[in-house]
Amino acid sequence: MADAGLGGxxxxxxxxxxxxxxxxxxxxxxGASSDxxxxxxxxxxxxxxxAVLLVVxxxxxxxxxxxxxxxxxxxxxxPDESAYLIAARVLAGGxxxxxxxxxxxxxxxxxxxxxxxxxxxxxxTAYHAVLMINALPSALVLxxxxxxxxxxxxxxxxxxxxxxxxxxxxxGLFYAEYAMTDAIYPVIVLGWLLCVHxxxxxxxxxxxxxxxxxxxISASRLRPGQVLAVGKGVSWESxxxxxxxxxxxxxxxFSPGSGGPPAGASVVEVAWPGGQSASAxxxxxxxxxxxxxxxxxxxxxxxxx
Numbered sequence: 001m002a003d004a005g006l007g008g009x010x011x012x013x014x015x016x017x018x019x020x021x022x023x024x025x026x027x028x029x030x031g032a033s034s035d036x037x038x039x040x041x042x043x044x045x046x047x048x049x050x051a052v053l054l055v056v057x058x059x060x061x062x063x064x065x066x067x068x069x070x071x072x073x074x075x076x077x078x079p080d081e082s083a084y085l086i087a088a089r090v091l092a093g094g095x096x097x098x099x100x101x102x103x104x105x106x107x108x109x110x111x112x113x114x115x116x117x118x119x120x121x122x123x124x125t126a127y128h129a130v131l132m133i134n135a136l137p138s139a140l141v142l143x144x145x146x147x148x149x150x151x152x153x154x155x156x157x158x159x160x161x162x163x164x165x166x167x168x169x170x171x172g173l174f175y176a177e178y179a180m181t182d183a184i185y186p187v188i189v190l191g192w193l194l195c196v197h198x199x200x201x202x203x204x205x206x207x208x209x210x211x212x213x214x215x216x217i218s219a220s221r222l223r224p225g226q227v228l229a230v231g232k233g234v235s236w237e238s239x240x241x242x243x244x245x246x247x248x249x250x251x252x253x254f255s256p257g258s259g260g261p262p263a264g265a266s267v268v269e270v271a272w273p274g275g276q277s278a279s280a281x282x283x284x285x286x287x288x289x290x291x292x293x294x295x296x297x298x299x300x301x302x303x304x305x
Contacts, residue, residue, distance in 0.1 A: 116130055141187055
């Protein structure tokens with residue numbers, strides 16, 4: 001029986017797995033995917049943290065602007081403030097005033113503050129409400145400034161504090177205390193610049209076409225009254241923004257295979273043939289015409305005589 005017990009013990013040891021003191025071996029591919037997922041989660045977490053900080057910073061900037069304007073009860077910058085307030089009142093259905101002797105004031109800013117006069121007609125209350133409205137869009141200088149700094153390559157912490165300091169500059173802070181377009185003008189300009197920059201560096205096809213519009217115009221030196229002839233095959237995503245940007249030039253269409261361009265054409269834009277050189281884009285080009293601009297990615301070539 002002792003021999004049988006010993007044999008059973010030896011058999012049990014023979015099938016038992018050895019102890020793995022090194023720990024589980026991780027597959028390389030699974031490790032890479034795990035690292036990628038951890039990095040993605042960390043990036044999302046960091047993005048949320050900065051989003052929260054931007055909201056907090058925007059609220060602080062708006063609160064500062066509201067606090068600075070707390071003591072104003074009447075317009076100080078006349079007739080500008082009065083004109084904008086009256087225009088807003090008129091847009092809300094209120095009584096007009098004769099300002100024909102003064103400057104012509106655009107209606108964009110009055111549209112922003114018009115809702116105030118839907119709820120109150122008390123001059124002091126309406127003026128305070130307008131200044132509170134000013135504080136909200138004026139404080140957007142902070143997140144827009146942060147976006148601009150990030151596009152210039154600054155790290156998030158430095159970009160945040162540069163934008164925060166920029167939001168305190170007089171041009172963006174002082175005029176928030178007045179019922180004038182100047183209160184939101186820095187935000188409009190900065191937002192416009194960011195939109196134009198995003199338009200020019202867009203990786204999308206439409207963004208590339210639009211970004212190269214200026215290249216065509218500057219290289220071809222189109223002048224008022226000149227004709228831009230667009231050949232068949234050029235994408236509308238190329239010629240349409242070009243036509244929008246050069247409203248002073250006439251636009252005509254023609255078939256490059258039929259020979260010469262339309263009479264009076266100064267610049268010809270044709271499609272770039274795939275897999276060929278730019279010079280092959282217009283085989284029937286008359287003598288004296290030369291290539292002045294091209295973009296293979298967008299698929300166009302511009303010729304000028």
